[in-house]
Amino acid sequence: MADALTGTGLTMLALLLPFVGALLAPLAVRAFGGAAAWVLALLPLGAFAILSRHLGAVSEGQALTAGFDWIPSLGVRFSILIDGLSLTFALLVTGIGALIVLYAGGYLKGHPHLGRFLSFLFLFMGAMLGLVLSDSFLMLFVYWELTSIASFLLIGFDHTRTAARRAALQALVVTGAGGLLLLAGLLVIQAITGVSELSALAAMGSVLRDSPLYLAALLLVLGGAFTKSAQFPFHVWLPNAMEAPTPVSAYLHSATMVKAGVYLLMRLNPVMGQTPEWQMLLPLFGGVTLLAGALMALAETDLKRMLAYTTMASLGLLVLLTGLGTPHAVEAAVLYLVAHSLFKGTLFMVAGIIDHEAGTRDVTRLGGLGRAMPITFVAGGLAALSMMGLPPAFGFLAKEKTYYALTGGGLFVTILLVVVIIGNALMGAVGLLVGVRPFIGAPVKTPKHAHEGPPLLWLGPLLLAVKGVAIAIAAAVTHQMMTTPMASAVAGEARPVTISLLPHLGLPLLLSLVTVALAIAMFLTATRLRAAITSPMDALGWGPDRGFDQMIAGVLRFASALTRRLQPGRLDAYMTAGFVLLAALLLLTPALNGEWPNAPVFPADIPWDELAIFAIALCGLIAVVLAPNRLTAIVSLGIQGFAVAVIFLLYGAPDLAFTQFMIETLSVVILALVMTRLDLSPSDHRPLRQLLPDAALAGLVGFGFTIVLLKVTSVPFDPALSTFFAQFSKTIAHGANIVNVIIVDFRGTDTLGEIAVVMATGLAVLALLRLRGGSERRLADNDPDAAEAVETAPLQGRGV
């Protein structure tokens, strides 16, 4: 099914162009100011042109793939897939992107951080373009998360405001978590089918659908798609994302990013769709989202928030139609997706222009702007037309198809039909409120004296709005180049779209008329309807938005409680825990496996000198335990250590003995120094009830090590390594001292790591001890005797 792509290099360049823009934007803005937008818009335009070259092949029903190995050891490829679905999305992303760059240049003209803003915008554009063109699962996921990050940066662009920061974080948490679900879902799909590329997945549909893990994969993927595409109840972040500057809302939160979830569902429809679960879950969530979004849209008075809620409603409609999956439903979803991207992008930009020029976005404080802003009015009017589904706008085709898809079905479909009619009517009313209401009626005094914005501002919305009509008038071309290939890709089989602006008498047209009539009625009674919707919502008081805050607060409370529990800050508690674990490990392993060592046999004829050394070691140990103060104990530990070193020496390990001597010496010195720093009382006065458990623990650990050593030495010695080193240390590494040769040559890289650790430890100790201001007190806090030590021996003032 998939054909090799021609001109791979150029297409890869198209993927790269937005990221080039992200790098160049700050420089360009520094050089040309707001006019830099004209130059920068050439980049997405270039990508648009490059991608358009594939229209011919794709309109013939081809799916093109290309790529190269990315991480060969994991079998991950960097591969792209261009078919009707991804190409339409890619053209929307780059085409609208170019217009948005222009619009942003006008909207944020003179803003000190315009360069940064455009950079983020390009970053998003690159991520979104990569997302829709990705063929490999991993690439899809990486770009998916990159859009979340870019969205976070853009929503939080105005980072001095708390609301913007909260909205940014909320969007990141919700969509980021969804991204992780998606990753899990994709991995499950990969495990079921054994393929890791979307193009290869096409042939695996029945394998996937018949797998017992199908439902798990579906739910995980839906988790990703529903969070990204703002389905109820994960929609909370979308209205809050309106904190972002308007170009962001017009681009990310209407035309592109929020459609990523729908894209994913459409992409998976041929392989995961047409199952009872799919046809139940998607229309259910979509329907609820449609109704809730449309109702809340009417309840708002802020133009942008109204649009945000209608976007949510539109996404619900798209999910609903994708879920139904019938031929008409797929066509309707495709048509509506294209129409929505055009009219919603336009309306957002219109709302932005009104805000920019009139100084308010409150629909109740706007009116009669049509005379002052004729071009904006034209753009808004055309977009509203499309949103209402009236000819000659493209939205008309989409709505006709929607009603075709929803008539003549069973009870479930009929319920959906009613939901869609109400939702469409509500959205139509909001379309009129945003696109037409501010421009008609008696002029209302606005905070700023309204006048038409500069070309940078109105060019984008006007072009989009006109395009929304043009592609409807030239429907035959549109279908051939765009909607038919896209619908075919979504359906997984050839699906020619033929609908045109000519009226088709029948039930769908009647339903359209009903919808428009309802919409106009709602528009006229908007104020009363708004009150009717808001009062029960105010009465309820709780919503998913509050729920999000409560969830975050709950997570933080849990985390800090857990941290307090696990990290009480008492060194003795940590050490006890560590030693208990060690003892358990050493003793439980042989106990559970039943592998205790045999009792050791003491040789009868130990030379007296060796016996003497053992005696010294034993004396050292007894002295440690009985020592009246800590310093004596430390020195006594040194005695024991030296004795062990002598034993090493006697048994032919001079290097080991040598090292042991030095380590023991330095340990005593450093431990003694630490003791003086810790302000411990000179001797140990733990009560017996603390001493006994500690002693028992120490005994257990010692016993455990004895067991392990006895067991290890009872296993026959495997001389393979010793033989190897003895044989080759001279010939390969030019050294007779095997130990040293191992350290510096055979296992030199290990040593390099170890000395890096020594260095890091030195740095860490320096940093810890140099902490000023009450550091002595803090160190003393770890000491169980500290309270009394502080009382009996007040801290001496010490210089730096």
Next chain:
Amino acid sequence: MSTLIFRTVAPFLTALMLLFSVFVLLRGHNEPGGGFIGGLIAVSALAIYGIAFGVAAMRRAIVLHPLTIAGIGLVASTLAGLVSLAAGVPFMTGLWIEPSFAGVTVPLSTVTLFDIGVYLVVIGGIGSIAMTLEEEGDL
């Protein structure tokens, strides 16, 4: 601790031990010794000097900050590994040259450089810990 006898003997002891540490370092490839042990001996030498004359005197005596010494050591060891890379063999492969100076053949190798690096890191790292602790202790 700073008795007259100790203070008189300490510089000689330190000098001898430092000399010995270098000896141990260099002979390490064939006899017991090496960078790690040599470094530990050198640190002990410094510790003796520090206990006798104080940390400030010790810091003056070694001129560089101990962590600078450790850093130089780490760089030297890494370089020793990288030389092999430049010569087209895997990282950390030992390379040997045996030039003769006035009739005496001296085997030189990246391995020796590596071991010197270990020696310096141990002096610097452990020395820094000891000095930082000793700076405010009254041992």
